[in-house]
Amino acid sequence: MGVALMKVKSKENPSVEEVVEILSEGLSNEAIITLFAHCSVFYDGRAKSELGAGDRVIMIKPDGTFLIHQKEKRVPVNWQPPGSIVSFQIEEGKIKLRSVRRKPKEILEVELLKVYLISYFQAEDYEALNLMGSEAEMADLILQNPSIIEEGFKALQKEKPIKHGIIDIYGVDRDGNIVVLELKRRRADLHAVSQLKRYVDALKEEHGSVRGILVAPSLTSGAEKLLKDLGLEFKKLNPPKREKARKGKQKTLDML
Amino acid sequence: MGVALMKVKSKENPSVEEVVEILSEGLSNEAIITLFAHCSVFYDGRAKSELGAGDRVIMIKPDGTFLIHQKEKRVPVNWQPPGSIVSFQIEEGKIKLRSVRRKPKEILEVELLKVYLISYFQAEDYEALNLMGSEAEMADLILQNPSIIEEGFKALQKEKPIKHGIIDIYGVDRDGNIVVLELKRRRADLHAVSQLKRYVDALKEEHGSVRGILVAPSLTSGAEKLLKDLGLEFKKLNPPKREKARKGKQKTLDML
Numbered sequence: 001m002g003v004a005l006m007k008v009k010s011k012e013n014p015s016v017e018e019v020v021e022i023l024s025e026g027l028s029n030e031a032i033i034t035l036f037a038h039c040s041v042f043y044d045g046r047a048k049s050e051l052g053a054g055d056r057v058i059m060i061k062p063d064g065t066f067l068i069h070q071k072e073k074r075v076p077v078n079w080q081p082p083g084s085i086v087s088f089q090i091e092e093g094k095i096k097l098r099s100v101r102r103k104p105k106e107i108l109e110v111e112l113l114k115v116y117l118i119s120y121f122q123a124e125d126y127e128a129l130n131l132m133g134s135e136a137e138m139a140d141l142i143l144q145n146p147s148i149i150e151e152g153f154k155a156l157q158k159e160k161p162i163k164h165g166i167i168d169i170y171g172v173d174r175d176g177n178i179v180v181l182e183l184k185r186r187r188a189d190l191h192a193v194s195q196l197k198r199y200v201d202a203l204k205e206e207h208g209s210v211r212g213i214l215v216a217p218s219l220t221s222g223a224e225k226l227l228k229d230l231g232l233e234f235k236k237l238n239p240p241k242r243e244k245a246r247k248g249k250q251k252t253l254d255m256l
Numbered sequence: 257m258g259v260a261l262m263k264v265k266s267k268e269n270p271s272v273e274e275v276v277e278i279l280s281e282g283l284s285n286e287a288i289i290t291l292f293a294h295c296s297v298f299y300d301g302r303a304k305s306e307l308g309a310g311d312r313v314i315m316i317k318p319d320g321t322f323l324i325h326q327k328e329k330r331v332p333v334n335w336q337p338p339g340s341i342v343s344f345q346i347e348e349g350k351i352k353l354r355s356v357r358r359k360p361k362e363i364l365e366v367e368l369l370k371v372y373l374i375s376y377f378q379a380e381d382y383e384a385l386n387l388m389g390s391e392a393e394m395a396d397l398i399l400q401n402p403s404i405i406e407e408g409f410k411a412l413q414k415e416k417p418i419k420h421g422i423i424d425i426y427g428v429d430r431d432g433n434i435v436v437l438e439l440k441r442r443r444a445d446l447h448a449v450s451q452l453k454r455y456v457d458a459l460k461e462e463h464g465s466v467r468g469i470l471v472a473p474s475l476t477s478g479a480e481k482l483l484k485d486l487g488l489e490f491k492k493l494n495p496p497k498r499e500k501a502r503k504g505k506q507k508t509l510d511m512l
Contacts, residue, residue, distance in 0.1 A: 036377040055379035121292040123311035
């Protein structure tokens with residue numbers, strides 16, 4: 001009732017009551033909550049796992065995301081996706097956090113054996129990532145210079161919708177064969193090959209000969225092999241770098 | 257010189273000097289560092305991206321992992337993997353964090369416009385995830401009951417090493433054909449199909465007829481299609497649930 005919304009609240013070595021207070025406040029105010037804790041973890045869902053007691057960082061987001069990080073590795077050791085419901089209870093003087101995902105049913109339980117720091121952050125963020133050097137720019141580059149792909153190639157359409165998706169670039173080679181280009185701005189993997197094959201197969205139903213070319217800076221070894229097995233092709237191309245981004249920035253980077 | 261190692265250190269609304277102090281201390285003591293900050297982000301590497309000013313949580317791990325989280329979504333909006341080198345400098349009274357990965361070259365720069373909380377945690381963690389309901393248990397189940405796969409199937413060897421990897425289960429069907437089983441405890445994707453194909457192809461070099469069967473609870477649609485295209489098979493099987501795990505736990509879960 002009438003609690004002032006603080007941008008940030010934190011407490012080192014909190015008592016159980018203080019953890020409950022800050023947790024409750026953070027959850028009700030849709031803040032990002034973090035805890036530095038000595039804890040053990042139990043998970044049940046698509047598999048079952050246990051993690052013995054150790055020091056971890058726990059992050060709970062207002063969208064239901066629940067992350068447990070160990071002191072190493074980029075990915076969390078356990079996690080629940082957005083849409084999960086978080087709750088907590090006190091058992092034998094210890095707080096147990098619980099995150100439940102409904103479909104498929106997954107439960108993540110964390111027993112907090114010692115909380116070193118609890119904090120919450122009423123984050124405001126209205127920005128989205130502005131991506132440059134993307135597939136869209138690769139497509140533009142090819143439309144301007146079709147011979148980048150091969151001599152005689154004509155790019156007829158960019159982002160052609162078909163039943164199975166959207167073809168990045170649809171064109172013809174010098175012999176009149178239909179050519180499908182799948183563009184990837186990063187190293188292309190099995191998914192890219194599968195996507196390309198899907199488009200090629202769809203077009204083969206109504207055209208005689210269809211070539212599929214995967215255009216990317218590089219390929220994983222698995223993708224390279226599968227591409228050959230399926231009779232598809234690869235063309236190496238890096239996404240164009242924007243020269244205008246941030247005056248002087250490129251020069252700074254070049255100094256490395 | 258002789259700074260006492262504190263388990264946790266935190267400061268709300270720190271000055272620039274305090275941020276520098278806690279950052280330096282956290283980095284030199286191999287702690288996990290977190291910041292609640294209003295910041296903008298610039299990334300250059302496999303692509304280029306910019307993220308305008310907003311409130312984010314930044315996590316820096318002693319292994320070089322660098323994560324920037326927005327208030328939503330499970331995955332970080334920008335990140336650098338283990339092995340990256342973090343540094344910082346002060347420009348026009350503001351702190352700029354920088355994480356550099358050498359190969360391939362990637363740079364992540366974060367301009368800290370306002371720091372609401374900085375903290376570090378000297379985490380100690382000697383535990384690893386203990387996974388149950390795994391592929392190993394699926395394999396044991398099949399070895400005990402080969403007919404789960406099909407009548408007449410004989411499982412000859414578990415974890416058979418070959419040039420391209422390790423075959424989960426190697427056996428023969430009732431007609432004497434070699435059978436390769438690839439087990440996945442979760443929904444199987446393209447990688448699983450590619451892995452199975454690799455094993456089958458390797459064995460075909462010395463045996464006449466080889467069948468490849470992907471054993472999993474389910475398949476992605478892409479995997480299903482590719483499996484058919486490549487003439488491989490699918491057998492639905494869920495990883496066994498352990499009944500003995502944590503007395504009463506299963507009952508508790510069943511109450512949901």
